[in-house]
Amino acid sequence: MKILIRKARIVDSNSPFNGHTKDILVENGRISQIDSKIDVAADKIIEIDGLHASPGWMDPFAHFNDPGFEFKETLETGAQAAAAGGYTHVFILPNTNPVIHGKSQVEYIKEKSRGLPVNIHPIGAVSKNAEGKELAEMYDMRTSGAIAFGDGLNSIQSAGVLLKALQYVRTFDGTVIQIPDDTSVGTYGLINEGIISTTLGLPGKPIVAEELMVARDIKLARYAESRLHFTAITSKKSLDYILRGKESGAKISCSVTPYHLFFSDEDLMQYDTDLKVNPPLRTSKEKNELLDAVKKGLVDCIATHHQPHEWDSKTCEFEHARNGMIGLESSFSVLRSLGVDTETWVKLSATNPRKIFGMPEVIIKEGSEADLTLFDPEKIYRFEKNNIKSKSKNSPFVGRELKGQVIGIINGEKLFTNQN
Known part of the structure; x- marks a missing residue:
């Protein structure tokens, strides 16, 4: 499976691309390419204004x-x-x-x-x-x-x-x-x-x-x-x-x-x-x-x-x-x-x-396993009960306007997004 992430600002102090806005290509659960512009056919393309990527x-x-x-x-x-x-x-x-x-x-x-x-x-x-x-x-x-x-x-x-x-x-x-x-x-x-x-x-x-x-x-x-x-x-x-x-x-x-x-x-x-x-x-x-x-x-x-x-x-x-x-x-x-x-x-x-906790370090670089979170740190939205995926809804934040929204995750070959 190929996943192409377009124009994501990379937030990873250990990455050589930290602070740069790049395209990221994930193939079969690994980051195969990071570049300013990647033009390939992909099974899934993620392109959102304000997109950020971190470990x-x-x-x-x-x-x-x-x-x-x-x-x-x-x-x-x-x-x-x-x-x-x-x-x-x-x-x-x-x-x-x-x-x-x-x-x-x-x-x-x-x-x-x-x-x-x-x-x-x-x-x-x-x-x-x-x-x-x-x-x-x-x-x-x-x-x-x-x-x-x-x-x-x-x-x-x-x-x-x-x-x-x-x-x-x-x-x-x-x-x-x-x-x-x-x-x-x-x-x-x-x-x-x-x-x-x-x-x-x-x-x-x-x-x-x-x-x-x-x-x-x-x-x-x-x-x-x-x-x-x-x-x-x-x-x-x-x-x-x-x-x-x-x-x-x-x-x-x-x-x-x-x-x-x-x-x-x-x-x-x-x-x-x-x-x-x-x-x-x-x-x-x-x-x-x-x-x-x-x-x-x-x-x-x-x-x-x-x-x-x-x-x-x-x-x-x-x-x-x-x-x-x-x-x-x-x-x-x-x-x-x-x-x-x-x-x-x-x-x-x-x-x-x-x-x-002694877990392996994750660095956003070519050749590393894809373990990524995608998010928009500036997006303002309202946290609503009908969007909660948990089986229970006991949150005092329901109905509140919050800043910063998660777009999704890539965990190896598994992709999850909050996009409708």
């Missing part, structure tokens, strides 16, 4: 709910949502039924996702049933295709269990992913502890629950000399701890979510259940400091924390609503709408995740 984007934290909760999302609908959002690689959470805590569950995901438009990489649970008590068989999962390890939505509370996991994955240079959350602090908190929680009469979860865990886990990672990735960081103080940890030689990295950069707890005044997330939305001050850190390059990558929920899980009283929102299809537009430039976005979503 394929990666999301290191998304929930596809398969097996066990397919009424929320399936591998197929999750892959469609990821492709629509510009992602060629997605790491999926182990919080399924059964939990992805063994070789057979990893092999199920790898086999069932074969042939989908995006590459789906399972995160193996650190502990059996993701309960944080007894270590799972991580080596077996690694050899079967687990990309990283973590208990997904469940923060590992035991320092002893996390330390053993870090020491274990060090033997094969693996990475543990952790949501830093001391659940003994603000155990029943529904939103961020502060003026808004008091005003709304809802139990609050203090930000120190995150900061305590970040400080503890940095020490464990340093002691184990192993790789640890913090995801869903919401605190400027947590970021300061992480930066100091890096300077001291700890092998740590971090990601933030698009919604923690866009919303604050002030947006919860109407009890919008689509904004009920964990970690909770913080204050405007924390949100702005986090966004500033992203723009300054102090955050390593963006994780969507895509969590689909069926209608019943969100259309109910706030205290009974489930945590999470979908995010794969809106993440790029959210960051662009917040003023994050295209080069920074590509670094956060394509370059850095590959380095952190």
